[in-house]
Amino acid sequence: MKEHTVIRAVSRILIPFIQLFALYVIAHGDLGPGGGFQGGVIFGASIILYVIAFGMKDGRKVVAEKTSDILNSTGVLLYVLIGLLCLLAGGAYLEYTSLAAFFSGGEHSEHAKHLASHLGIYGIEIVIGITVAAVMITIFFEAARHEDD
Amino acid sequence: MIELVAGKYNYWIYIVLMMIGFYAMIAKENLIKKVIGINIFQAAVFLFYVSMAKVTGGTAPIEWHEAHVYDNPLPHALMLTGIVVSVSTTAVALALIIRIYGAYGTMEEDRILEINEGRDMGDTL
Amino acid sequence: MALDLILLIIIVICAFAAVQMRDLLSAALVLGACSLIMAVIWTRLNAVDVAFTEASVGAGITTVLMIAALSRTRRGEEGGEERDMGWVHDGAANKRFIFRHIAMLIVVLVTMGVLIYGTMDMPDFGDPDAPAHTHVARRYIEKSREETGVKNFVTAVLVSYRGYDTLGETTVIFTAGIAVVLLLRKQRR
Numbered sequence: 001m002k003e004h005t006v007i008r009a010v011s012r013i014l015i016p017f018i019q020l021f022a023l024y025v026i027a028h029g030d031l032g033p034g035g036g037f038q039g040g041v042i043f044g045a046s047i048i049l050y051v052i053a054f055g056m057k058d059g060r061k062v063v064a065e066k067t068s069d070i071l072n073s074t075g076v077l078l079y080v081l082i083g084l085l086c087l088l089a090g091g092a093y094l095e096y097t098s099l100a101a102f103f104s105g106g107e108h109s110e111h112a113k114h115l116a117s118h119l120g121i122y123g124i125e126i127v128i129g130i131t132v133a134a135v136m137i138t139i140f141f142e143a144a145r146h147e148d149d
Numbered sequence: 150m151i152e153l154v155a156g157k158y159n160y161w162i163y164i165v166l167m168m169i170g171f172y173a174m175i176a177k178e179n180l181i182k183k184v185i186g187i188n189i190f191q192a193a194v195f196l197f198y199v200s201m202a203k204v205t206g207g208t209a210p211i212e213w214h215e216a217h218v219y220d221n222p223l224p225h226a227l228m229l230t231g232i233v234v235s236v237s238t239t240a241v242a243l244a245l246i247i248r249i250y251g252a253y254g255t256m257e258e259d260r261i262l263e264i265n266e267g268r269d270m271g272d273t274l
Numbered sequence: 275m276a277l278d279l280i281l282l283i284i285i286v287i288c289a290f291a292a293v294q295m296r297d298l299l300s301a302a303l304v305l306g307a308c309s310l311i312m313a314v315i316w317t318r319l320n321a322v323d324v325a326f327t328e329a330s331v332g333a334g335i336t337t338v339l340m341i342a343a344l345s346r347t348r349r350g351e352e353g354g355e356e357r358d359m360g361w362v363h364d365g366a367a368n369k370r371f372i373f374r375h376i377a378m379l380i381v382v383l384v385t386m387g388v389l390i391y392g393t394m395d396m397p398d399f400g401d402p403d404a405p406a407h408t409h410v411a412r413r414y415i416e417k418s419r420e421e422t423g424v425k426n427f428v429t430a431v432l433v434s435y436r437g438y439d440t441l442g443e444t445t446v447i448f449t450a451g452i453a454v455v456l457l458l459r460k461q462r463r
Contacts, residue, residue: 038330083437125429162283168385192332230443248457
């Protein structure tokens, strides 16, 4: 892989834009097409591109085995915690509108409920994005051939 | 008759696609081919679901001030998760195939069965 | 309608080619192409979220994973032509092979017949009065804006109304990741 200068140069330029696009997709899931799944996969794909261009060892320097393992499980854990947070605020499990209790006491206005619902949905989208990206990166690292095989 | 064909032809094409996947799953000996068959089968199911969500004259299920009719968003949401689950199952299947190849040196189903039979006979003798 | 028909026929041809190709790397790439055309079909069916997912997951990640798996196994099918065509010199094995394939073909054709018979009771494509559109879907479309404040109904259904489903689904992805790690990670001491 040492001689692939063009691939390396191009992917070095492209990867930041791919990652920015992934974050855009996650953040705009409620306004248009997109969301946690798509954004997470695109983010994972940017790391996979890096690994393909620069090799497994350099790839592991960017995303250490420990980092991807921890991120794998963080996603589901945070998802459950958001659900529990809604219970704590007095609503049903994953009822985001009840999160309004944390920033407006007593009777919730329509605006506060919308804000709470938005916060909950953003939280879930980000959490899904983390899980999907981390799992895709992990699967690729494990499935691809290692240099020392 | 023409009405029948015009209303249902897409379902029939999905069924043909599904049967191609089904045939690959049961008739091909190569395990990777079986995984490809599963993928095609799943794609046919997704197509079937999403086409049920279509309403004549409907627009994409995103709020728009000029829209009068929207397509049904529920199958879209279900199939979105279905696609991600399908890639997960594919990943696990491929991991299993890599391990099988490591253990048997082949990924043809009949060869694996032959090797297994040989091993059983070796055990009993 | 003509464009949709052409796209669907291309998909059927791609699927058939992916199943029949002897070179597994080509088969994986043809499957990726099939997914990409599928994304176009989904855009035509107004399922933009699904199209987005298919283009990134089906055409991208699945193909990459297939190629990664092939790099650690073998690129072509074993056995060569003679086994697939049934021209094995052993007469009994030959007969068994042909019998098996005819039986499988009958199973596939019977299943196809039953399924096509089943579509006769299905609502027509695009029928606005189909049962799928008359129950919860109407509520999602009419109420989701004021109940969740989200413009994209698919996101509202996915994350808010059916948050439980998505939780289970995230768990499935997580489990798949763990399973792959358990199967493939090398033990180090």
